[in-house]
Amino acid sequence: MNYKMEINNVNLFYDKFQALKDVTIPIAEKQITAFIGPSGCGKSTLLKSLNRMNDLIEGCLIKGKMLLDGEDIYGGMNVDILRKRVGMVFQKPNPFSMSIYDNIAYGPRTHGIRSKAALDEIVEKSLKNAAIWNETKDRLKKSALGMSGGQQQRLCIARALSVSPEVILMDEPTSALDPISTGKIEELMSELKKEYTVIIVTHNMQQATRISDTTAFFLLGEMVEHNVTREIFSNPKEKRTEDYITGRFG
Amino acid sequence: MNNASNVNRGKFREAAVKVMFLAAACISIIAVALICVFIFANGLPAIKEIGLKEFLLGQKWKPNADIYGIFPMIIGSLYVTAGAIVIGVPVGILMAVFMARFCPQKLYKLLKPFVELLAGIPSVVYGFLGLQLLVPLIHGLFPEQPSGSGVLAASIMLGIMILPTIINVSESAIKAVPDNYYEGSLALGATHERSVFFAVLPAAKSGVLASVILGVGRAIGETMAVVWVAGNAPIVPDSILSSVRTLTSNVVMEMGYSTGLHREALIGTAVVLFVFILIINLSFSAIKRGGKKQ
Numbered sequence A: 001m002n003y004k005m006e007i008n009n010v011n012l013f014y015d016k017f018q019a020l021k022d023v024t025i026p027i028a029e030k031q032i033t034a035f036i037g038p039s040g041c042g043k044s045t046l047l048k049s050l051n052r053m054n055d056l057i058e059g060c061l062i063k064g065k066m067l068l069d070g071e072d073i074y075g076g077m078n079v080d081i082l083r084k085r086v087g088m089v090f091q092k093p094n095p096f097s098m099s100i101y102d103n104i105a106y107g108p109r110t111h112g113i114r115s116k117a118a119l120d121e122i123v124e125k126s127l128k129n130a131a132i133w134n135e136t137k138d139r140l141k142k143s144a145l146g147m148s149g150g151q152q153q154r155l156c157i158a159r160a161l162s163v164s165p166e167v168i169l170m171d172e173p174t175s176a177l178d179p180i181s182t183g184k185i186e187e188l189m190s191e192l193k194k195e196y197t198v199i200i201v202t203h204n205m206q207q208a209t210r211i212s213d214t215t216a217f218f219l220l221g222e223m224v225e226h227n228v229t230r231e232i233f234s235n236p237k238e239k240r241t242e243d244y245i246t247g248r249f250g
Numbered sequence B: 001m002n003n004a005s006n007v008n009r010g011k012f013r014e015a016a017v018k019v020m021f022l023a024a025a026c027i028s029i030i031a032v033a034l035i036c037v038f039i040f041a042n043g044l045p046a047i048k049e050i051g052l053k054e055f056l057l058g059q060k061w062k063p064n065a066d067i068y069g070i071f072p073m074i075i076g077s078l079y080v081t082a083g084a085i086v087i088g089v090p091v092g093i094l095m096a097v098f099m100a101r102f103c104p105q106k107l108y109k110l111l112k113p114f115v116e117l118l119a120g121i122p123s124v125v126y127g128f129l130g131l132q133l134l135v136p137l138i139h140g141l142f143p144e145q146p147s148g149s150g151v152l153a154a155s156i157m158l159g160i161m162i163l164p165t166i167i168n169v170s171e172s173a174i175k176a177v178p179d180n181y182y183e184g185s186l187a188l189g190a191t192h193e194r195s196v197f198f199a200v201l202p203a204a205k206s207g208v209l210a211s212v213i214l215g216v217g218r219a220i221g222e223t224m225a226v227v228w229v230a231g232n233a234p235i236v237p238d239s240i241l242s243s244v245r246t247l248t249s250n251v252v253m254e255m256g257y258s259t260g261l262h263r264e265a266l267i268g269t270a271v272v273l274f275v276f277i278l279i280i281n282l283s284f285s286a287i288k289r290g291g292k293k294q
Ligand SMILES: Nc1ncnc2c1ncn2[C@@H]1O[C@H](COP(=O)(O)OP(=O)(O)OP(=O)(O)O)[C@@H](O)[C@H]1O
Pocket: A014, A017, A019, A038, A039, A040, A041, A042, A043, A044, A045, A046, A057
């Protein structure tokens, strides 16, 4: 098995508070890895440190190693390039206050693509890959803020795809959406894993079983168990995992 | 018993506060209404007597000969306001962006009171400084001109005076943009600078536009500072160094000694100014409404 990213013995502190305790998870290439666990256990914290969005938080200290293709992402790697390679979809859809077209073209423009033809092509391809082309192709010049929440979230996925990332991080991408939009995004994710490595945080255990290949269970900053998703849910090795997935706490 | 009287007292207090607010609201409405009635009642007859077209489009303002055309002053007001926008808006917006997203905390603590002070300085003081510093400076740069006062001096003066309005209103608009725009941009690999200018600023555009309109309102209505540095000849300016007279200067300079039709023509000038301000305020609230709809 090929590991796209590796999280090795990571400890993370917000000032004095330790949010991650000696976490080690290998992330398989072109697979979907799900992070589950009760609120406050550090899932988002870990996800954000994979594209260094934690850099924005004052007092956040990370020890241990995180590797992308074997390269230490906290050691001398250009952070803008890292974020281009490791894209992110947020919990709340956050399209920019501009047209649908400009939302998608924003990333490629950031990375120096100016030609209209090239941008047109990227916009179309990204929207198609995010399964939202049919709904948007006639209103590309309209503001993205006029779309429904589910459409906005798929637009944000398209925006993340626009810079051709290798890994896509998703933090509870469907928690603000209705079941139909959620279904669409889940379908989309199985498509995405053909080309991309996906890591998703979810509170919805059915969702984890439906879409992910492996699942990691977190509790109070510790990674309790990481295994093939089917195994985690049908045959957990740890008592704490079992308690959580059978709904005894959390 | 005790409880009931408490409830009653509460109700009474509520009613009293309501009356107070109502009275305050009425006072401002009455004030605006009175201003309207007064200037329209006194200004419109003069405009009628002079003729609307002659009044608005007449090129000559010669009270001695009973010729009252305020076209030069309308153009003058538009010129200096446009000049103030050209100078004040880019500087103000850049300052607002700097203060909202780039400024180190320590510098901010120094800068913010400074900007607020800038807003509190009386306009005569600006005018005095303009006359003492700006006008000689411009004259020094263009010695072939008879004087340094004119469109350029007035524009710079007003450009500086509208800075605090633009900075404060734009800054709070930029600060009000939720962080997720900024984070969304960073997550695509954009730098801090690009994220601020191309993701955050567009999200604040209605607030920034509002700040510009408020600034324009201030520039068009400003009088004392302009009188000191504009030269005040009632002619249509033919260059940025040419002398200029604005609508407000026209009123304030001649009101003291005018009588009869001359006086009424000055009030007519105020009517035109009032309509200008009205248009600006209407577009301001239109933009605010548009911003909310988003
Ligand atoms: N910026 C921060 N500063 C200090 N502590 C933080 C910060 N962000 C998160 N924490 C703390 O770190 C812990 C983990 O937070 P995190 O957001 O990663 O949890 P989570 O697993 O994503 O929870 P949820 O399911 O509710 O999103 C929590 O105890 C939280 O209070």
